[in-house]
Amino acid sequence: MxxxxxxxxxxxxxxxxxxxxxxxxxxxxxxxxxxxxxxxxxxxxxxxxxxxxxxxxxxxxxxxxxxxxxxxxxxxxxxxxxxxxxxxxxxxxxxxxxxxxxxxxxxxxxxxxxxxxxxxxxxxxxxxxxxxxxxxxxxxxxxxxxxxxxxxxxxxxxxxxxxxxxxxxxxxxxxxxxxxxxxxxxxxxxxxxxxxxxxxxxxxxxxxxxxxxxxxxxxxxxxxxxxxxxxxxxxxxxxxxxxxxxxxxxxxxxxxxxxxxxxxxxxxxxxxxxxNMLTMNGQKMSKSLGNSILPYELFTGHNSILSKGYSPMTLRFFILQAHYRSTLDISNDAMEASEKGFKRLMNSFSLLDDLTASATGEADIAPLQQRCYDAMNDDFNSPVLIAELFEASRIINSVHDGKLKIDQSNLDLLKQLMQTFMLDILGLKNEEAANNDLPNVMNMIVGLRSEAKANRDYATSDRIRDGLQKIGFQLKDSKEGTTWNKI
RNA sequence: GGUCGGAUGGCCGAGUGGCUAGGCAGAGGUCUGCAAAACCUCCUACAGCGGUUCGAAUCCGCUUCCGACCUCCA
Structure with a gap:
């Protein structure tokens, strides 16, 4: 192209x-x-x-x-x-x-x-x-x-x-x-x-x-x-x-x-x-001013400015959400917002492989793809690109929910678009640890809960759900069944 | 002090003359045993004062505030 x-x-x-x-x-x-x-x-x-x-x-x-x-x-x-x-x-x-x-x-x-x-x-x-x-x-x-x-x-x-x-x-x-x-x-x-x-x-x-x-x-x-x-x-x-x-x-x-x-x-x-510079409280972050945070201090949360740790990809996403020629101010609220936004984007990305195409569809991906290129061609405008990816994310979620239909060629294009722009160009990646045992274990637990639910044993099903929530796993019920992800 | 740049909704952040991004937060709704997620709708802002223009966040002038560089810095 x-x-x-x-x-x-x-x-x-x-x-x-x-x-x-x-x-x-x-x-x-x-x-x-x-x-x-x-x-x-x-x-x-x-x-x-x-x-x-x-x-x-x-x-x-x-x-x-x-x-x-x-x-x-x-x-x-x-x-x-x-x-x-x-x-x-x-x-x-x-x-x-x-x-x-x-x-x-x-x-x-x-x-x-x-x-x-x-x-x-x-x-x-x-x-x-x-x-x-x-x-x-x-x-x-x-x-x-x-x-x-x-x-x-x-x-x-x-x-x-x-x-x-x-x-x-x-x-x-x-x-x-x-x-x-x-x-x-x-x-x-x-x-x-x-x-x-x-x-x-x-x-x-x-x-x-x-x-x-x-x-x-x-x-x-x-x-x-x-x-x-x-x-x-x-x-x-x-x-x-x-x-x-x-x-x-x-x-x-x-x-x-x-x-x-x-x-x-x-x-x-x-x-x-x-x-441009990264600022903190409106001032340039620099070694000589003593207001700099080291990356591992950000990742672990061991620093005096931010209240918790943020993952490397959250930082990368946060940085790419601003244009490279603008100053960017880092703060708790801003990092928090980026963390949530990034998770949302990654969540929908992981749904992509489960989507099924319809014979005909309403989704038209080509214009969206062009807008992605337009954004990058305009002096590497990553924040605008990310805005378009959220539009793609909305489409993915809607198809997943059965609220929007997509045909095979548009689905293929959508997959290609996410792969290209999110992974290859923005360099974002899913940070969920690739553990082969975990899905099997989780599927078993989720299966047990589904049985409890079918038996209207909500006390048990809620105990499983809330227990998983506490150790960092979120369950999501839908008509097609229950899915889970790490919080 | 000099030079340059900036001031956008509760927060972050795009956008250079009309079509008024996006994320987070908030409100309402759909769905659901409940919850969460998701989807839909709403909140429609451009520091202030003038000017140019049919029309300005966007152009011009002034004011206020902030920052960068002038010393090592990405």
């Missing part, structure tokens, strides 16, 4: 038709985590959003190479130039561990979270420390092209010089003068020529643990550089999509573009996609 996809490009601030540079191939680079602490819920939102993009592009038939990096070096604590300390290293010293132990620990944690949330692994997940040579080569190239300078073994990017021939603020839409005037004066920047200059390569002090030899002495790469080096290595100088959180726009991505242009004379990506 030919679909015309429109995506919002931060570069142009408009929705643009998605036309790959080299179809059917699509290159997508998403800035991954800096592995110096646990991934929190806000991080999860970003990767769920790009998982949706990855899944939909794949569904449309594109051959997507999805690169999402792990930054395990070079990310400074504070923007203090050579005074800064590597985040990984700082943590390592505190814990008396090797920096790589820290990186490994949090990389594994990150992967656990990704898996729990049913986020597909990227095609390539490169690490900054594995690409030091590429980063050094990139620094050389930028120096050679005249957009960087060396001071005592540290290499800075010359922003003001760059801006003479290029537009440094092309992504953030800020002009240089504004930026210079509004940048706070920080200490330890004496070496830099310009206030906005940023380090490409940083000279290591003797006590630094993570350092590598370079033409400028022992040092380590600056933040921003690893993404430029790795995206170029795996996707080329110019690729289709570059993504990340919206908070990366003014600094990280701005500098990545500058690096790309300075080294390769081209903006690295055609479409820049940014996800």
């Amino acid at each position: 030919e679909q015309s996809l429109f995506v919002y490009n931060t570069l142009t601030r408009r929705k643009e038709q998605f036309v790959p540079i080299n179809p059917p191939f699509v290159g997508m680079y998403v800035c991954g985590p800096t592995v110096y602490s646990n991934a929190h819920l806000g991080n999860a939102r970003t990767y769920i959003s790009f998982d949706l993009v990855f899944r939909y592009l794949t569904h449309l038939g594109y051959k997507v190479r999805y690169v999402r990096n792990i930054t395990d070096a070079g990310h400074l604590e504070g923007d203090a130039g050579d005074e800064g300390e590597d985040k990984i290293e700082k943590k390592a010293k505190l814990a008396h561990l090797e920096p790589m132990e820290i990186a490994q620990k949090y990389t594994l944690d990150f992967h656990d979270v990704m898996q729990a949330l049913n986020i597909l692994p990227p095609s390539i997940e490169p690490r900054a420390t594995g690409h030091i040579i590429e980063q050094i080569e990139l620094v050389k190239l930028i120096l050679q092209n005249g957009f960087a300078y060396e001071v005592n073994g540290t290499i800075y990017f010359d922003v003001e010089k760059y801006n003479k021939t290029q537009d440094y603020g092309i992504l953030s839409r800020r002009n240089l003068e504004e930026l210079i005037n509004n940048t706070r004066d920080l200490g330890g920047q004496d070496e830099k020529r310009g206030k906005l200059d940023f380090a490409l390569w940083i000279k290591a002090k003797p006590e630094h643990l993570m350092k590598w030899p370079s033409p400028w002495g022992l040092g380590f790469p600056g933040w921003h550089l690893e993404c430029s080096a790795m995206s170029e290595k795996y996707l080329g100088k110019h690729f289709d999509i570059h993504g990340g959180g919206i908070d990366l726009v003014p600094t990280h991505h701005t500098n990545e573009i500058a690096q790309g242009v300075a080294a390769c004379h081209i903006n690295p990506a055609k479409y820049w996609i940014h996800t």
Whole structure:
């Protein structure tokens, strides 16, 4: 099926038709985590959003190479130039561990979270420390092209010089003068020529643990550089999509573009996609503000904000119920509502295989399917898609109740639609444990209750029903018999 | 302070000029031994004040409030 996809490009601030540079191939680079602490819920939102993009592009038939990096070096604590300390290293010293132990620990944690949330692994997940040579080569190239300078073994990017021939603020839409005037004066920047200059390569002090030899002495790469080096290595100088959180726009991505242009004379990506923030009580969730919840704290309910635990799929559903470019506020009520809604959707999904088709039917699924595609084609509008799936759910339930008739071809289409959009594209899955014994046991108990009911022994039948209710199973009586599900 | 973005019904959240999503909560009904579920119906909102227009939640201006970025952040 030919679909015309429109995506919002931060570069142009408009929705643009998605036309790959080299179809059917699509290159997508998403800035991954800096592995110096646990991934929190806000991080999860970003990767769920790009998982949706990855899944939909794949569904449309594109051959997507999805690169999402792990930054395990070079990310400074504070923007203090050579005074800064590597985040990984700082943590390592505190814990008396090797920096790589820290990186490994949090990389594994990150992967656990990704898996729990049913986020597909990227095609390539490169690490900054594995690409030091590429980063050094990139620094050389930028120096050679005249957009960087060396001071005592540290290499800075010359922003003001760059801006003479290029537009440094092309992504953030800020002009240089504004930026210079509004940048706070920080200490330890004496070496830099310009206030906005940023380090490409940083000279290591003797006590630094993570350092590598370079033409400028022992040092380590600056933040921003690893993404430029790795995206170029795996996707080329110019690729289709570059993504990340919206908070990366003014600094990280701005500098990545500058690096790309300075080294390769081209903006690295055609479409820049940014996800909005997850907020709590109206404020951005972030590690520095201390209002972040870790995913496993959400799953278990062990946190000070929410009253109970919510499953990974509930979180995923909650996140997909908002558009990726809107801020999303997390709260008890909102999670509660999503949990119930998600269960309703999943319930009707599980009824799908029991439906029987009629010779003729009133249900017409094709327009609904088109509306699902329309929603996704409009900049991955998952909340509208979910609204349509609730319409599908209503149809399923009505057919199940015998209140609506559906013919075989529409039933097949309905099954296909739910499978495609709910499982493949939204990446939702049924969390009910697949235990083969349980249905048999339950069927036996339900059978006993039906006998009691037939004998008008309601005391017994109610005792069974209420007892099951207490341990988390809900019975539903209908003309066709009794069904059950886990609450 | 500067720049940018937002303010939608009890809650969450779509929606860029007329057709006024969806979920949760609430009310009524159908079904049912009762209950639950499901289905049907109802609750029809767009911060405030002006303006443009035949018509505005949607465009413009002002005001109020909130947030993001400018420092590490997804």
